[in-house]
Amino acid sequence: MSTHQHDIAHFQHSHVFDAGNPTGERRTLAVLLITLITMVVEITTGWLTGSMALLADGWHMGTHAAAMGVALGAYVLARRWARDPRFSFGTWKIEVLAAFGSSVALGLVGVAIAVESLARLYRPTAIDTSTAFWVAVVGMVVNLICAWLLHGAESGHAHHGHPHHDDHDHDQHHVHAHEHGHGQAHDHHHAARDLNLRAVYVHVLADALTSVLALVALAGAATLGWIWLDPAVGLVGAVMIAIWAVNLGRASAHTLLDAEPNPNLREQIAHALQSDGDTQIAELHLWRVGRDNWAVIASVVASRPADAAVYHGRLAHIAELAHVNVEVQVCPSCAVHHA
Structure with a gap:
């Protein structure tokens, strides 16, 4: 090679x-x-x-x-x-x-x-x-x-692997990143799914x-x-x-039909991504790709966005996420104003 x-x-x-x-x-x-x-x-x-x-x-x-x-x-x-x-x-x-x-x-x-x-x-x-x-x-x-x-x-039998991180910087304002892991599931939910x-x-x-x-x-x-x-x-x-x-x-x-709402997981993802007080979620797509594994595509905007790897780090503790794609964009006018 x-x-x-x-x-x-x-x-x-x-x-x-x-x-x-x-x-x-x-x-x-x-x-x-x-x-x-x-x-x-x-x-x-x-x-x-x-x-x-x-x-x-x-x-x-x-x-x-x-x-x-x-x-x-x-x-x-x-x-x-x-x-x-x-x-x-x-x-x-x-x-x-x-x-x-x-x-x-x-x-x-x-x-x-x-x-x-x-x-x-x-x-x-x-x-x-x-x-x-x-x-x-x-x-x-x-x-x-x-x-x-x-x-x-x-x-x-659940297979456990290690997550894989890839960060791709396409340009100054548009960043994609992927995170993959397989079988990061909770065995006690396996039967139900x-x-x-x-x-x-x-x-x-x-x-x-x-x-x-x-x-x-x-x-x-x-x-x-x-x-x-x-x-x-x-x-x-x-x-x-x-x-x-x-x-x-x-x-x-x-x-x-990818019509399985998971409000708890969605809220967990949203809370993690927006934990800095500046980042806001523009779009969040969540669907199941395994018995206990989910994929997520998120588009986040911030006045001063962090690197894509930072957002992935915020989601690393959520074991159910087997595939993560984060799109980060700069939006100066989207700054969160606190009272």
Whole structure:
């Protein structure tokens, strides 16, 4: 590498803002395999016994297995393309996109269950309760095991690096600077922001819910002869699944559209940048680039501005900031007058 190239390389840095969740990836694969096996058993038994609740549970597992496959693929692609220059702010949102797709699939499942349950209410179907009951028990146990596996994967693994500072003086009045670090996150927030893992978890919970409702319906049909209870609990399950789908879709959509307000972090940044009493913020753009990592672009003005490195130093203590760009401009008439 020539001296010129080496000098340029000094101002270049990695844009891997999220280290991924390898534990979540491995356990998602395990849950997917378990789900596929149980799905085949439940659909076959539900069809033979005529249980709507059991069929619903089996088909849920099928659609959820597809969603889990998408989630697993998102983990793999985000990891494989982590250093691809096409992704200016990293690949973490591949996982978020998968979570949004899962929310859509989950919503469609809820609609399908509601439609079929209404049809069964109109035309009740006989149920072989004895066989269906025990298969529903197996399905519930499997779902609880899967939920436990995913719960243990929430913390994942955070990668900690050292921030990189680059200060570029373009001219006397216009200065840009960049600061980069990766994985400077708080581990205890990791689970809450892994929307991909959350999507898989919600699918498992939906399966567990339909298993429990299937048991309630089968027990009622066997002891009281209430055949109508089977499709009725199907409707209850459809409503619950729809609520979960909406919540997951809203959370992932907000992230994809960079519409996640973080007033506490924004206030912390503003307070740090304006701590000298002269600097004022003209623009402040803040968005998430990882589970717990944020990027910020700020434009500050001052009558006697400090060097760009000074402003970066004021933000160095904010661990969530993985990418910082500060634009500094002189504005003599913007001087803050104190009473």
